[in-house]
Amino acid sequence: MNDIKTAVACHGLLKNFGRKEVLRGLDLAAAEGEVIGILGRNGSGKTTLFKVLLDLLAPDAGGVSVLGLTPDGSGALRGLIGYVPEKPSFHGFMTVEETLAFRAAFFPGWDKAKAAQLCKTLELDTRAKTGTLSKGNTAKLAWICAAAHNPRLLLLDEPTSGLDYLVRDHILNGLVSEMAEGGRTILISNHRMGEIGGLLDRVCVLKDGRISADHKADFIKTETFRVGTRQDSRPPEQPGVRLLSSTGPLCELAVFGKAKLEELKSSGKMNGAEIAPLDLDSAFKALLGE
Template identity: 30%
Template sequence: MTAVIEVQNLTKRYKDKRALDNVSLSIEGGHIYGLLGRNGAGKTTLMSILTAQNFASSGDVKVFGEHPYENTHVLSRVCFVRESQKYPEDATPRHAFKAASLFFRNWDQEFAEQLIKDFQLPMKQTIKKLSRGQLSAVGVIIGLASRAELTFFDEPYLGLDAVARQIFYDRLVEDYSEHPRTIILSSHLIDEVSNLIERVIVIDDGQILLDEETDAVRDRAATVVGDAAKVEAWVSGREVLHRESLGRVASVTVLGKLSATERAAITADGLDIAPVSLQQLIVRLTQKAASAKAEEVN
């Protein structure tokens, strides 16, 4: 599969802070990616540079094999849905959708109309008077109905209630299955999007912490629970991500896949093995990375 995005040694500085620190990655087409991490980790900065809405301090970026800045051939194939999108003072959702239909060559008006009904979006209200959830719905509708070859959703659900978020997830998966393209979904609601994404990219403190297929990530850790002495014996020599204890009961999350033989032996020893959710794993990995950096500084 051909890479639609190639990033080499990308760095972005804001005065004394590095928002991105020597980032390199390659994104192949035809998949849904999760760009995950804490607020301020560098997700939006990375997407802004990839869509030519920001500049790199150093490094190289190519989208569809070309540099995106002032490149109509590239940017006409890209849709970037972000929370801070600005619209003219008197613009209504209908104005926004009309403009999108003129820019995006794959725009599906029928699909857009269906999404408007799904999200119960008031079309005559000016955008500046919409609620935060309704404003998010405008962006989500543009991102989905544009059917751009490369679509970025930057925290698209902000302000959407649980029902509206589920509508977004359902419509995204349904339409992606019928019209494959490359979708990059930035989110900190990791468990909510974990079943949508095929590959996980975790960014933390401006650096890529993880870049793997989602199924492989889920197998990377397990939590062993039970008698503290037995648990500690089993996890000895393994890389520990998290440890909790209450009296004689311990719960330890370890990095590394447990073999079928190990799982059977652990269970036979009276211990339980609990799966680690994608969100738990990423939180633990992020905490571990932060602790390691703090130790380096000290």
């Protein structure tokens, strides 16, 4: 559990809120430098998992190690982790510059020059009151606050939710990519997983409080297929095969893995089927069962 080469290790993690079970025996390991997409529906436990890793919530049972440390409420992890919440909030009466100075006081590794450069790169007016910022500019400020102290672990909880394309592209393909190239471990949940697929090393599906699937990103990119066939040729429900759509006598399936595809072909059930690579968004939706 305390191997420093393992950035995050969770074993049998349990967290309840009253009678509601949110994390139900979750197991997850992330190596240093890995970028992992956490895929899950609303309420699946993504935010709760992040707050446990941040040492903001204590698990009810199970073990957790973050960067070789056990979260214990001491605040020792604070300077090692950067966090972008789904709905960032700031003191509205403070300017961007004042907010950054306030945050800097809590992080010994805060890089003032880096924060200033990020403000310039993201075209964020440091004189503006945070209460007047648009959603996009609030997200930019949240990212700067998460990145300016050069954390070893980044937790990004729907960091581009509701943002326009240009801001999303700048954050994902610019800033997140840059941080990933720096060898940092990144856990990111995003409702548009297709747009971050190129950044990921792994994809973990969080369902009913557990990791229900864990795939290398390259597997999702190169070994998932869209299969169009007739309903009367449709294979029975089984692991590695998901129904995408059904219209009259026709249906479309998602098939995960070349081996599974060859197995279906050899069964004689796929005669005349149309087979094509499956786009990332459709693959992620199929993993979720949507």
